[in-house]
Amino acid sequence: MRLAVIADIHGILPAMDAVLDEISKENVEGIIVAGDMVSGPNSVEVINRLRQSNCWIIRGNQENYVLRLASGDAPDWQYTSKQWSPVRWTYENMDRETLLFLQSLPEQLIIQLPEKDAIHVVHGSPSNVSELIFPDKDISKLDQALSEVDESVVIFGHSHEAWVMKRNGKLAVNPGSLSMSFFGEQCGTYAILSWENQRWNAETRKLFYDFKSLRKAYIETGLLEKGDVIARCCLISMETGINYLPPMINYAYQKAKEAGYGDLPFVPDEIWHEATKTFEELNYKDNASELIFSLNNKITSSGRAPTSQHLHRTQVRCDESE
Numbered sequence: 001m002r003l004a005v006i007a008d009i010h011g012i013l014p015a016m017d018a019v020l021d022e023i024s025k026e027n028v029e030g031i032i033v034a035g036d037m038v039s040g041p042n043s044v045e046v047i048n049r050l051r052q053s054n055c056w057i058i059r060g061n062q063e064n065y066v067l068r069l070a071s072g073d074a075p076d077w078q079y080t081s082k083q084w085s086p087v088r089w090t091y092e093n094m095d096r097e098t099l100l101f102l103q104s105l106p107e108q109l110i111i112q113l114p115e116k117d118a119i120h121v122v123h124g125s126p127s128n129v130s131e132l133i134f135p136d137k138d139i140s141k142l143d144q145a146l147s148e149v150d151e152s153v154v155i156f157g158h159s160h161e162a163w164v165m166k167r168n169g170k171l172a173v174n175p176g177s178l179s180m181s182f183f184g185e186q187c188g189t190y191a192i193l194s195w196e197n198q199r200w201n202a203e204t205r206k207l208f209y210d211f212k213s214l215r216k217a218y219i220e221t222g223l224l225e226k227g228d229v230i231a232r233c234c235l236i237s238m239e240t241g242i243n244y245l246p247p248m249i250n251y252a253y254q255k256a257k258e259a260g261y262g263d264l265p266f267v268p269d270e271i272w273h274e275a276t277k278t279f280e281e282l283n284y285k286d287n288a289s290e291l292i293f294s295l296n297n298k299i300t301s302s303g304r305a306p307t308s309q310h311l312h313r314t315q316v317r318c319d320e321s322e
């Protein structure tokens with residue numbers, strides 16, 4: 001038996017379609033989805049593809065962010081700050097049925113197939129949906145995570161790094177990100193789990209898809225404009241294979257701290273604007289900088305976003321406690 005494992009699709013439809021096409025030729029009997037399907041140009045379409053496929057799906061932190069906005073219980077700054085504009089855009093362009101589907105998903109899942117070892121699926125870690133585990137940098141976090149579950153196979157997501165590790169008698173797998181893998185190559189990654197000789201084995205795969213379509217999707221849906229600097233940063237990161245997002249956000253928080261806002265959970269708009277502008281000028285090099293500073297011009301000559309179906313904040317209630 002073979003299963004595909006994917007995570008961190010982030011609304012990138014060409015990646016979703018490419019992997020469905022690829023695994024349809026691989027005699028795969030199901031797909032495990034380890035969260036973060038949304039927050040990108042085509043989140044609803046990606047969810048619809050998954051709903052039409054034979055999948056086990058959990059929520060990631062991005063789904064939780066959108067559901068929290070939908071619940072009406074998010075902190076005020078998430079409804080107003082520039083920093084949160086891509087998440088708001090995702091929420092405002094999501095229909096009620098999709099929100100209810102996301103709400104129905106668990107944050108973790110145990111898959112028990114007949115006569116096979118159970119598989120435990122998490123997004124970040126068993127104790128924290130947003131925890132980042134990088135085994136090559138800090139193996140103790142992986143050991144801790146594996147000790148928190150009984151199952152002998154654990155699937156992780158969130159970090160965008162693809163790896164397979166056998167550790168303490170368990171098999172740990174991160175399929176990486178289907179849409180954006182940050183090792184300097186234009187590709188996503190996923191994994192294949194195979195039941196052979198009475199145990200699960202795993203291998204990671206690269207997924208090549210039409211990266212040229214990314215910019216078009218970001219522009220035509222309106223995300224590039226409405227998602228502000230984070231949307232630009234995600235796009236440039238995908239196009240270059242260099243993840244600019246964590247350093248940009250860290251830089252902005254550092255500037256907020258220096259300005260006396262170290263206690264806030266977000267960066268005030270004025271500081272956010274100045275810090276991210278400086279970051280972009282300092283860090284996007286060569287072709288990337290030409291691209292980034294020409295993008296705004298291209299927005300005006302390209303298609304506009306469809307009218308968003310604005311959802312009332314209280315339309316969907318969300319029970320998660322994060």
Ligand SMILES: [Fe+2]
Pocket residue numbers: 008036060061062123157158159
């Ligand atoms: Fe994530």
